[in-house]
Amino acid sequence: MKLLDWKSQYSVGVESVDFEHRQMIDLINELYTELSERRDPDSIEQFLGDIHSAISMHFALEERIMQEAGYEEFSAHKEDHEDLLDQIRNMMDVFADDTEAGFPELGKRLSDWFGAHFSTFDARLHGKLGAH
Ligand SMILES: [Fe+2]
Numbered sequence: 001m002k003l004l005d006w007k008s009q010y011s012v013g014v015e016s017v018d019f020e021h022r023q024m025i026d027l028i029n030e031l032y033t034e035l036s037e038r039r040d041p042d043s044i045e046q047f048l049g050d051i052h053s054a055i056s057m058h059f060a061l062e063e064r065i066m067q068e069a070g071y072e073e074f075s076a077h078k079e080d081h082e083d084l085l086d087q088i089r090n091m092m093d094v095f096a097d098d099t100e101a102g103f104p105e106l107g108k109r110l111s112d113w114f115g116a117h118f119s120t121f122d123a124r125l126h127g128k129l130g131a132h
């Protein structure tokens with residue numbers, strides 16, 4: 001079972017970037033599949049921690065590119081990254097209380113965020129500075 005499907009609104013308009021973003025979504029789905037096989041509180045905590053670090057690593061890459069280029073939208077872009085990382089940390093608290101209810105919620109939050117962020121902040125960044 002997948003947590004996220006690739007959607008056309010995720011596209012930033014640069015093929016190689018979309019490819020890397022698909023890989024990130026594939027990784028989230030892989031982690032989710034692993035989790036579905038062993039649904040216990042420890043693995044849920046591990047799953048969210050792994051998602052958090054995979055996404056953080058990707059964001060760090062983008063932030064380095066922006067910083068090195070003196071990109072003018074760096075602060076606002078980084079702020080939007082921080083917002084998603086905060087949401088994931090908040091989800092950890094939700095899961096601590098109710099492990100069942102959290103999954104559709106997490107999938108929807110990630111999907112909404114990727115749809116909005118990729119097509120705006122990332123499309124502008126990669127349109128201007130190229131691939132990751
Ligand atoms: Fe990216």
Ligand SMILES: [Fe+2]
Nearest residue numbers: 062077121122
């Ligand atoms: Fe970004």
